[in-house]
Amino acid sequence: MALEKVPTGINGFDPIALGGLPSGRCTLVTGSTGTGKTLFAMEFLARGVAKYGTPGVFVTFEEPPADLRRNATSLGFPIEQWEAEGKWRFVDASVDTSQESTTTGYYNYAALVSRIESAVNTINAERVCIDSIGAVLARYPNVASVRAELFRFVSHLKELGVTSVVTAERLQEYNGVSKLGVEEFVLDNVIVLRNVLRGERRRRTVEIVKFRGAPHRTGEWLFTIDPIDGLVIIPLAFLRPGTHASTERVSTGNPGLDRMCGGGIYRDSIVMLTGPTGSGKTLTGLKFTQAAFDAGERCLLYTFDETLEQLSRSAMGWGLDLAAMQQTGRLRVVSSYPETASIEDHFLNVRREIETFQPRRVVIDTLSALERIVAPRGLLDFVLALSALLREGQISSLYTSAPTGRFTSSLTPAIASEIASLIDTTITLRYVVRAGNMHRVIAILQHRGSGHDTAIRQVAIDDDGMHIGDPLPDATPLHDEEDYTP
Known part of the structure; x- marks a missing residue:
């Protein structure tokens, strides 16, 4: 039986994903600096609210909610209004990561999961975004610990029944998928955003590396970040079947x-x-x-x-x-x-x-x-x-x-x-x-x-x-x- 897909609403992405992200699963969105990871996560939640009426929870490890609200304004997303209406909830983990010692070698995922679960239940959220998990994974002493803890965290998200997006950093555009090299094996789905310098100009592309158990289009697809429309995948955002041929x-x-x-x-x-x-x-x-x-x-x-x-x-x-x-x-x-x-x-x-x-x-x-x-x-x-x-x-x-x-x-x-x-x-x-x-x-x-x-x-x-x-x-x-x- 084919997995149900959750449409992202992102301009031109759903045709690549053949309908959207697999429902109830976690998707890793990875990329280097400036590729649009946070924007992808933001749009997944915001367009879910605006187009499909699905509430969402945004977990931030880096940017404070005030900055994210301000950034969303240019795209026409009324985050504060949605918060007041019970359609959007922030879980601010940026304070936690700044206060915990970087030498402790662990992060209290149990407390975070409890906060996420509370937020999800409060607004009946169907979508969750984690931005960025890399801020936490770097605290663990070895790869084995990273893999074990990340698996536990992802399992908790699945138990909540939400469709989630987890962002992470990568250092190079075409050498490996993630920074630590284990994230892509733990999560069900992997999307890579690239920002490559070619011929003295940068070219952004998006690639779906895997959807576990679900079909998708392969290859890199050109996209741009528009200050009004957000992420726009070209040309798929605009290809539609014709309905009329003129004889005039x-x-x-x-x-x-x-x-x-x-x-x-x-x-x-x-x-x-x-x-x-x-x-x-x-x-x-x-x-x-x-x-x-x-x-x-x-x-x-x-x-x-x-x-x-x-x-x-x-x-x-x-x-x-x-x-x-x-x-x-x-x-x-x-x-x-x-x-x-x-x-x-x-x-x-x-x-x-x-x-x-x-x-x-x-x-x-x-x-x-x-x-x-x-x-x-x-x-x-x-x-x-x-x-x-x-x-x-x-x-x-x-x-x-x-x-x-x-x-x-x-x-x-x-x-x-x-x-x-x-x-x-x-x-x-x-x-x-x-x-x-x-x-x-x-x-x-x-x-x-x-x-x-x-x-x-x-x-x-x-x-x-x-x-x-x-x-x-x-x-x-x-x-x-x-x-x-x-």
Whole structure:
């Protein structure tokens, strides 16, 4: 018989845990400094109260309750109110650990268990958090004593019938699970939080090492700590099954491209536009934006490649006054260099803009710029999470991306290949050589659910924008930058 699961309510964690933590058992949450152990414990209790109406007891060995209440305020958790309502109870063991001699070689677990039992019974608690057990385990003279006493303590928690989270420290990210090396063997479940420095940037991940007798997803999952939303596992916090597919068509802003797409793109489409530098990606994004503006729709234009001033200057060259468009309230332009934040924080910023501005269209120019700050898996998680949000809101969206190098034989960048199954329409802009001259061309590689033009067509760019012309037969792709002779 499958173990019952207790949902944590933590953003994106329960899909990894396939429903939550095993009911009535103890889960070890271990991690180095700054990984979010206390926050995980806090959210497990707080979201249990807020979402599921299950009272909880928080046992603290380090931070006093006053500090924990204050920290919870930014996340919108009214701890003091819950205490008054009998939904939350603190057991402050920080005084005990500070007063007992560190040389005594033991800790009075019996007294602590009695206090926890009293708190649990007083408010009928179903969840208990212990933060952090490492403050006590270090007092024991040897590993055998640690294991025996920890087993006794965990057994008492199980007898109370609560689902508990116990936090503990670890010294290294990929060498062992816990600091003393025995905690993970005593407790039924083990979750590891990591905060790894890679490429001069930190990357937080969560991994379920074991659920004794219960299934779970394996591997490391990217997460961030948001000052408002707390722990957010990306992309699982945002992946939801779709419920509707639109049949309404909207314009791309280019009549020729609309004709190639069979009359435009579907309202809830996500379009990937790829091409080397100078091929017309930003211009297409600006025209896509203008199409939204002309239709009376809100559009969010997010650029990772240029400043607002540079983008406005380029737009003005094609007759688009971005400042005037923004003043109407129908356009919001956000310029953010990739290096100013982590990929997770960039995602949360884009998400917040979408939630506050409520656009009908979104342009991201370009995904390629984000490759400077993140590994391919991290960028894939970013796009997966963002695409899930856009689909849920039925927002017409355009991503742009460039292959590696100015001129490349690859039709699509790596990220475009990775997310091909998520994209509705894939359009590529290319440089080709014909009769000794270089030409721009455009082709539609994919247009899900609709007929489309399969020709490779010539493209011209002038002061009026991009013009799509006749098919260009016998064109040879320009493979490498050294093949280009100005």
